[in-house]
Amino acid sequence: MDTTIGSRVRTILQEQGLTQKELAHKVGMPADALSRALNGVRGFGSLEIVQLADELGVEVYWLITGKEDPNRLQVAARHAYDHGTSTYSNRSASDDTGVLRDIQVAYQQACPSEPLPASRLPADAVELRQALAGPDGVRRFADVVEARFEVDVVRIREVGTDYAMSIGGRAVVVLRETANWFYENWSLAHELGHLVDGDDCATTSANAAAERAANRFAAEVLLPADEMKRLQDVTEATQLGSLLWDWGVSTAAVRIRAEALGLELRPTVRGWLETPTVQFLRATAMPDRWAEIAERRREATARRFPAFICDAHERGITEGRLGASTLAWMLGVDEDAVEVSRPDTQRLSVQELAAAFGTSLA
Structure with a gap:
């Protein structure tokens, strides 16, 4: 039975056909040091634990505890459609994997000893649309889904596409920073469609049916058929501009x-809809509202992490449980710019690393 870190590592080595010497080389440890650690003669350093988990393809939580992480990560990706091959793909998957894992770690550090509060997903597109009803509902899309459904929205520039994730029972949508609010709104609705449908897509390939279903969900949320009929009464560019602005979608x-x-x-309406969105709004439909357009674009580029995660990290820093690097990354600033009182810190032992994950090696 695998009751220690060493025994779990030895089991994986056997399964993967690796030798201790090969593993030591891969993680930058002296072979005799790894051997002594595996046999319980010396302890593992916290950095060694992380490096071993990365190299062996397992979670740090499992390597330390032997248990499944209650806040484990599951991902469904948004995929680009290639009209030439009629297929969906995600070419940035390999680059994005590390970023998604960083987000998972931020959540684990924020809630180390218990599962994250579970999300309550909307039952269907109708319920989500009803939640967005009211002044500026679509403009506050991310705030609405967090408040009503406890679905977190992260906006960062480090990913190449958008993702729907589950960290334990917590639904998280990761959006790529873009100046185009209309693209972001569609992406958020699309990813929520994946979550509502329970999709668990691989990050490198996609189920075309699942992608089409997520797009249908987004269309029903943002552009329901009854609302779309208003287009048939449009005669002026300003009318179409007002619809686009309120709907929060692209031409x-x-x-x-x-x-x-x-x-x-x-x-004339079909011609306007062939024009890029911002160009149509600024040059034709809303030339006197360029400042509002600029402000909406700025909002769509603002880095975003849920407030409760940032708050939990601030408390962890002041209590000496966490360093400031993760919070600085979430805020998009240098670590020195994080103005939180920090006690004197020491290098974490493996026991302290285990405690950060809400468990014990005893």
């Missing part, structure tokens, strides 16, 4: 949705 999304619904639109 391309509206054009594609109108085609799917078989709506007959005036030629």
